[in-house]
Amino acid sequence: MTPNDDGRGAGADPRAAQVKRFSHGSRIPGWDQAVDLTKDPATVPDPATTPVPEELRTEIEARMALYPDRRSAAIPALAAAQRHHGWCSPQAIDQVACVMRLTPGYLSAVATFYDMLETEPKAPHDVYVCTNISCSLRGGDEIHEAMEAAAGDDPAFNVRSFECLGACDIAPMASVDGVYVGPLEPDDVAAILNDVRDGRPVLASKQLVRRLSADPQANRQDFPQPEAQPAKGAAQATIDPGERERSVAGEIPGGEEGGEPPASDHGDQHGFAAPDLRQGET
Amino acid sequence: MTKLLFADVDEPGLATLEVYQRRGGYEPLRKALDMSREDVLAQIEASGLRGRGGAGFQMGKKASFLPQGSMDKYLVCNADESEPGAFKDRELMQKNPHQLIEGIIIGAYAAGTNRAFIFIRGEYQLQGDILEAAIVEAREAGFLGERILGSELDLSLVLHRGAGAYICGEETALLDSLEGKRGNPRLKPPFPANQGLYQGPTLVNNVETLSTVPHILRMGGEEYAKLGAEGSTGTKVVSVSGCVQRPGNYEIELGIPSREIVYGLAGGPPEGNRVKMWFPGGSSAPVLPGDQLDIPYDFDSLAKAGSMLGSGSIIVVDDSVPVMDVARKVAKFYAHESCGKCTPCREGTNWTVKMLERMDAGLATPMELEILAGVQEQIIGNCLCVLGDSMAMPIGAMVKHFREEFEAHIEEARRRNDLALAAPEPEPAGVMSDTHGPIPTFAGAS
Numbered sequence: 001m002t003p004n005d006d007g008r009g010a011g012a013d014p015r016a017a018q019v020k021r022f023s024h025g026s027r028i029p030g031w032d033q034a035v036d037l038t039k040d041p042a043t044v045p046d047p048a049t050t051p052v053p054e055e056l057r058t059e060i061e062a063r064m065a066l067y068p069d070r071r072s073a074a075i076p077a078l079a080a081a082q083r084h085h086g087w088c089s090p091q092a093i094d095q096v097a098c099v100m101r102l103t104p105g106y107l108s109a110v111a112t113f114y115d116m117l118e119t120e121p122k123a124p125h126d127v128y129v130c131t132n133i134s135c136s137l138r139g140g141d142e143i144h145e146a147m148e149a150a151a152g153d154d155p156a157f158n159v160r161s162f163e164c165l166g167a168c169d170i171a172p173m174a175s176v177d178g179v180y181v182g183p184l185e186p187d188d189v190a191a192i193l194n195d196v197r198d199g200r201p202v203l204a205s206k207q208l209v210r211r212l213s214a215d216p217q218a219n220r221q222d223f224p225q226p227e228a229q230p231a232k233g234a235a236q237a238t239i240d241p242g243e244r245e246r247s248v249a250g251e252i253p254g255g256e257e258g259g260e261p262p263a264s265d266h267g268d269q270h271g272f273a274a275p276d277l278r279q280g281e282t
Numbered sequence: 283m284t285k286l287l288f289a290d291v292d293e294p295g296l297a298t299l300e301v302y303q304r305r306g307g308y309e310p311l312r313k314a315l316d317m318s319r320e321d322v323l324a325q326i327e328a329s330g331l332r333g334r335g336g337a338g339f340q341m342g343k344k345a346s347f348l349p350q351g352s353m354d355k356y357l358v359c360n361a362d363e364s365e366p367g368a369f370k371d372r373e374l375m376q377k378n379p380h381q382l383i384e385g386i387i388i389g390a391y392a393a394g395t396n397r398a399f400i401f402i403r404g405e406y407q408l409q410g411d412i413l414e415a416a417i418v419e420a421r422e423a424g425f426l427g428e429r430i431l432g433s434e435l436d437l438s439l440v441l442h443r444g445a446g447a448y449i450c451g452e453e454t455a456l457l458d459s460l461e462g463k464r465g466n467p468r469l470k471p472p473f474p475a476n477q478g479l480y481q482g483p484t485l486v487n488n489v490e491t492l493s494t495v496p497h498i499l500r501m502g503g504e505e506y507a508k509l510g511a512e513g514s515t516g517t518k519v520v521s522v523s524g525c526v527q528r529p530g531n532y533e534i535e536l537g538i539p540s541r542e543i544v545y546g547l548a549g550g551p552p553e554g555n556r557v558k559m560w561f562p563g564g565s566s567a568p569v570l571p572g573d574q575l576d577i578p579y580d581f582d583s584l585a586k587a588g589s590m591l592g593s594g595s596i597i598v599v600d601d602s603v604p605v606m607d608v609a610r611k612v613a614k615f616y617a618h619e620s621c622g623k624c625t626p627c628r629e630g631t632n633w634t635v636k637m638l639e640r641m642d643a644g645l646a647t648p649m650e651l652e653i654l655a656g657v658q659e660q661i662i663g664n665c666l667c668v669l670g671d672s673m674a675m676p677i678g679a680m681v682k683h684f685r686e687e688f689e690a691h692i693e694e695a696r697r698r699n700d701l702a703l704a705a706p707e708p709e710p711a712g713v714m715s716d717t718h719g720p721i722p723t724f725a726g727a728s
Contacts, residue, residue: 074462115446168523214530
C-alpha cells in the first residue's frame with residue numbers, strides 16, 4: 001500500500017488530491033471531538049449582556065413587523081447582520097438571536113443553508129462568476145479562472161464560482177457586489193477589479209441594467225439605454241464619458257417602426273427567414 | 283406576433299407608475315374590482331392560462347382549490363428564478379414591475395386572499411430594489427392597502443428576499459424559507475392550496491403567470507384563449523441561451539415550431555456549427571437531439587416528445603461541445619443544490635457526479651453506463667420534490683440519445699489512463715489538503 005493509497009484504489013485516482021480534508025483526515029470538521037454533555041444548550045441571548053447596534057436592531061424589528069410570524073424575518077435579519085458585520089459571525093448571530101428572541105442554534109441552521117449567508121469571514125467585495133451550463137458553454141469557466149488569478153491574494157475580493165445567476169442572455173457573466181455585468185471577455189477581468197478598487201461603476205458599458213430586450217419585435221421604437229448602476233458604497237459616481245460614448249455607439253438600431261412583424265409560416269420551418277434582428281451588445 | 287408581456291418593454295420609465303398608467307395600466311384592476319370574485323376567477327379559468335413556472339398547472343383551477351371562509355389565506359409570488367437557463371422573470375420584474383403587482387392584486391382578489399408576498403431570489407438585487415420602489419408607489423396611489431379603489435378588497439404586499447438556494451424555487455421549500463426555516467420541501471399532500479404558508483391556504487404562482495393576469499382581464503378570458511395552441515393558450519416569454527448568436531428573452535405564441543425560436547429569433551449556433559442537443563425547458567428538462575427541432579413549442583407537444591416545456595428556457599448545445607461536459611455540469615449543479623432531505627436525491631446526485639468523473643478519468647467501463655441509467659430511473663419519482671428528477675431526467679435522456687458518444691469517450695479516457703499507468707510512477711507524496719496542510723500518512727507504510 002502506498003502512502004497515498006487509501007485502500008479504495010484511489011492511488012491512481014487523479015481526484016484523490018482534490019478532496020479537502022481536515023488535519024485529522026476526515027472531511028467532517030470536529031468529528032473527533034466529543035460533545036460536552038454537561039454543557040447546557042444555548043438559550044435565547046440575554047438582552048442585558050448582548051449589546052446590539054441600534055441601527056441593526058431597528059432594521060430587524062422593522063422586518064419582523066412585516067410578517068405574521070416573526071421567524072419569517074430570519075433571512076432578512078441575517079442578511080442585515082451580514083451587511084453590518086461583514087459576515088454571519090457568532091457575534092452577529094447572537095445579536096440577531098437576541099433581537100428576534102430565537103436561539104443562536106436555530107439561526108446558525110438557517111445561515112449555513114443559504115449560499116449568500118457566509119458563516120466564515122469573507123472579503124468585503126463579492127465577485128460571483130457564473131459557471132453554470134449556459135455561461136460555461138460560452139467560456140464562463142475560463143472567466144472564473146482568470147478572475148481567481150487576477151484577484152490573487154487581494155484581501156478585498158471574495159471571488160466565487162456561482163450557480164446560475166439568471167442572466168444567461170449576457171453569458172458569460174458575473175455579479176460584482178450585486179451588479180450584473182456581461183458578456184465578459186478575458187480582458188474585462190482586470191477592468192472589473194480596477195473599477196471596484198477605484199469605486200467606479202463596475203464595467204459601466206456592460207452592465208445588465210443597460211441592456212435592451214433581445215426581442216426586436218417587442219421594441220418598435222429605438223429606446224435609449226438607461227444609466228449604469230453606481231458602485232456599491234460610492235455616492236452616485238459619474239460614468240466615464242468615454243465609456244458611455246463607446247457603449248452608446250455600440251447600440252444597434254431598433255426594429256421596424258410600427259407594423260406587425262412578418263407573420264411566421266408554421267408550415268415552412270426551414271425557410272423561416274430571420275427578420276432584421278437587433279443584436280445584443282457586443 | 284402578439285406582444286402582451288413584452289409590449290414596448292424598453293420604454294424609458296415603464297417601471298414607474300406614471301408611464302405604466304399612461305399605457306393603460308391598472309385599468310384591468312378597476313375592471314376586475316367592478317366584477318364579482320367568481321366572475322374574475324371564471325375569466326382566468328376561461329383563459330386556460332397554465333402556470334409558467336415549470337409544472338404548467340392551470341392557474342384558474344389552482345386558485346379555485348382555495349377554500350373560502352374567513353381564515354387567513356395567502357398569495358405568494360414565486361420570483362425565485364434559479365433554473366439554469368431561465369431569466370424571463372428577471373426581465374419582467376426589472377422592466378415592468380407594476381404589471382406584476384397588478385397581476386398579484388387581481389390574483390389575490392380572485393383567490394380571496396388579503397396578504398401577498400413576493401419571494402425574490404437574493405441575487406436579484408436590482409430587480410428587488412425596483413420592485414420595492416414600485417410597491418411603495420402602488421401603495422401611495424391606493425392600489426395596495428385597505429379598501430383598494432373603494433372596493434371591499436384589502437391587500438398587503440411584502441417583498442421577501444431569499445439568500446441563494448435553488449431549492450427555494452420549489453413551492454413548498456419556498457414556503458418553509460419564507461417562514462424563516464431552512465428551505466426543505468414538504469410532503470405533498472397537503473398541497474399549499476389547503477395548507478401552505480403558516481398552515482393557511484396559499485396560492486403560489488410564478489412571476490410570468492401573474493404578470494399575464496392583467497392582460498387576461500383586459501382582453502377577456504375567451505379572447506386570450508384564442509392565442510397560442512390548444513391546451514397551451516397564450517403567449518410565453520422564452521429565454522434562449524447557450525450556443526446561439528442572439529441569446530435573450532423572446533415573447534412567442536405557444537405552438538410555433540421550436541426551430542423558429544432557436545434559428546429564427548435567436549439566430550442558431552455560430553456559423554458552421556450544428557445544434558447537437560437542446561434543453562426545451564431549462565436544465566431539468568430531458569434533452570432532445572438537434573434533429574427534433576420541428577416539434578411545436580407548447581406544453582403537450584413537448585411532453586409527447588418525451589421532454590417538457592418547464593419554465594420555457596431553451597439551452598442550445600452545439601456539436602463543438604462534448605456531451606460528457608454537459609452531463610457533468612448538470613449533475614454537479616444538482617448535487618450542489620440538493621437540500622439533503624431525501625436519500626435518493628442526496629445520494630443519487632452525488633453518486634452520479636462521481637460516476638461521471640470516473641468515466642471522464644478513465645476509471646469506468648462502458649458497461650457502467652447501464653448502472654448510471656439505472657440509478658437515474660431509481661431517483662425519478664422517489665423524493666418529496668422533483669430536484670432529483672431534474673437531474674435524472676436530462677442525464678437519462680443524454681445517455682439514451684448519445685450512448686455512442688459516451689462509450690467512445692469512456693474508451694478514449696481508459697486508453698489515456700492506461701498510457702499514464704504505463705509511465706514510471708512519480709515519487710509518492712502525502713495527500714495534500716487544500717486548506718489544512720498535508721494529511722499524516724500511515725506510519726510505517728512503504
